[in-house]
Amino acid sequence: MAHLKRRHLLTAAATIPWWRFGAARADSSVHYDVIVIGGGTAGIPCALFAALGGARVLLIEKSPALGGTLFWSTGQIAGAGTVFQKRLGISDTPQAHFDDCMRINEGTADPALTRLTVNHAGETINWLADHGFEVMDGHPVTGIGHDHFLTRRYQQGVDSGLSILNAFLPSLEEQIARGTITLLTGTAATDLTQDRTGAVTGVTATNTAGTRDYRGGRVVIAAGGCAANPRLFEELHGVPLYATTAYPTSLGDGLILGMSAGGAIVGGEKYASLPGLIPDGPRYPAQMFAWAPLNPAIRQPWEILVNARGERFVREDHPSVHQIERGIYRQPGHRHWAVFDAAMLEKSDPIIPGWSRDRLASEHLTHPMFYSAGSLRELAFKAGINPSVLAQNVADYNQQLSAGAPDPFGRAYRPHALSTPPFYGIAMQGWTLVSFAGLSVNGNLQVLDSQRRAVPNLFAIGEVIGAGATSGAAYTNGMLVTPAITFGRLLGSQLARV
Ligand SMILES: Cc1cc2nc3c(=O)[nH]c(=O)nc-3n(C[C@H](O)[C@H](O)[C@H](O)COP(=O)(O)OP(=O)(O)OC[C@H]3O[C@@H](n4cnc5c(N)ncnc54)[C@H](O)[C@@H]3O)c2cc1C
Structure with a gap:
């Protein structure tokens, strides 16, 4: 047909x-x-x-x-x-x-x-x-x-x-x-x-x-x-x-x-950013290498999202993807990184639709937008994120989760702590x-x-x-x-x- x-x-x-x-x-x-x-x-x-x-x-x-x-x-x-x-x-x-x-x-x-x-x-x-x-x-x-x-x-x-x-x-x-x-x-x-x-x-x-x-x-x-x-x-x-x-x-x-x-x-002031474009390289305009929808209606998030300063900035499981998009829009250069660990890689569906876990793991060895490291500080250094702020934000996330304390952004879906090396980061870009x-x-x-x-x-x-x-x-x-x-x-x- x-x-x-x-x-x-x-x-x-x-x-x-x-x-x-x-x-x-x-x-x-x-x-x-x-x-x-x-x-x-x-x-x-x-x-x-x-x-x-x-x-x-x-x-x-x-x-x-x-x-x-x-x-x-x-x-x-x-x-x-x-x-x-x-x-x-x-x-x-x-x-x-x-x-x-x-x-x-x-x-x-x-x-x-x-x-x-x-x-x-x-x-x-x-x-x-x-x-x-x-x-x-x-x-x-x-x-x-x-x-x-x-x-x-x-x-x-x-x-x-x-x-x-x-x-x-x-x-x-x-x-x-x-x-x-x-x-x-x-x-x-x-x-x-x-x-x-x-x-x-x-x-x-x-x-x-x-x-x-x-x-x-x-x-x-x-x-x-x-x-x-x-x-x-x-x-x-x-x-x-x-x-x-x-x-x-x-x-x-x-x-x-x-x-x-x-x-x-x-x-022009109504510009709105879509989330999760993974560029083919670190320049723009870039070609789309892959895309992570970052849409909880499609896949509930395991990872956290951070900006270049290493800060979380949005409720990753917000029921409105528009609100996630607005959150990304407010970040410097509309850049955002999905950060996760080995346990999340093993247990969650891959963040990129249609990819296998093996594919996701192997891109971290070769692609310039995928980073992995034995520590969060090393990951941040490689990815261009502020290392101490990222380490602190991850520690806070883990501590709130283990204490059963509410997430400061209101996130409800927190299936796992982010604590098992190696750690992974994917650089993503807001786009239209x-x-x-x-x-x-x-x-x-x-x-x-x-x-x-x-x-x-x-x-x-x-x-x-x-x-x-x-x-x-x-x-x-x-x-x-x-x-x-x-x-x-x-x-x-x-x-x-x-
Ligand atoms: C991948 C993708 C997916 C999308 N999905 C959706 C969706 O699902 N729903 C939705 O609502 N929107 C969607 N959009 C947006 C939507 O498709 C476009 O906004 C819409 O099709 C644009 O229609 P248009 O007639 O303005 O332009 P076009 O359909 O691009 O037509 C413009 C035409 O003008 C011609 N032209 C340009 N310059 C000249 C010239 N100087 N002289 C003569 N002819 C010229 C071009 O060659 C072209 O044929 C999507 C966009 C993209 C890129």
């Missing part, structure tokens, strides 16, 4: 080749009703629904194939009132979805954009279902890797993000064949044209055939985030890009285009795969300037508006892919009516 789906995807991508619908066929004398920059998660539904509503659409995609981050994304989405919920007899409402999102992200997401998402997310998922999207066994669920919802409304397609792309491509191809959508792949939008009043009038785009201006009534930026562009990411978030885990096309072109037309950037800063938009998805005035004719959807807009300063279940598709649908239909 998975094999067939992937073949279908490749076939679908291959039947929309740039040489058939590409630069040679796009007519720059045509005035398009809508120009969409970026053929990914948000841009595809936007172009499709604009065309279905009767608009003449130009879809510009930089890569040779459509899909963007859907090629990598797990594509977990959430919505209330879906056919998948109905199948399992689950009752749910957009209000309950809204409340759950705002509870998880502690009210840090934009309420209007969250409301817009949850009010239409059910329709989005039902549209996908009507077009062949099928969910994994047992889905919808309350949660997977992040803090759970209170209701089962969260699902993943059987082929992750590709299930979503596969649901879109046949309809898109139909519109391209009809000539309602002109597709330019292998073509980068490099500039926005504006009239004297600042109103956007079109897009300048470049491909191997050259550079041309395309005129459009409305321009939608859907070119993704910037979490594959270390310099821009750090500039907008004030935090280095610690790991390269975003889709490689997420270079921030859309943010730069929007800024160049007067759009303001917001949300999305960018939180993005173009400021209003509830109509119009790009706003720093005075919150709309830049005429310019709209933005998807991660280019920043993860902070809909996910807040947190990883709120599905609150990137769900709004990307939902806003694409809504905006495409709305622009077709203008």
